[in-house]
Amino acid sequence: MSHRYTLSVPDMSCGHCRASIEAAITPLGGTPVFDMDARRVTVTGDAPEPQVKAALDYIGFPAESV
Helix, strand or coil: CCEEEEEECCCCCCHHHHHHHHHHHHHHCEEEEEECCCCEEEEEECCCHHHHHHHHHHCCCCCEEC
């Protein structure tokens, strides 16, 4: 099942943050598109939102639905 949703990630501020978040989302089957200025990530693909949020929380980047 394909998903598309946007998450607010307030603690995302640099390229290292972006790389960490991408590394957490990609194995779950999601493709992230970043808006660094707005600190948002739009995820498309097979990764369910609850799993992505849990993975981001686990690596220290709590996220909320937009």
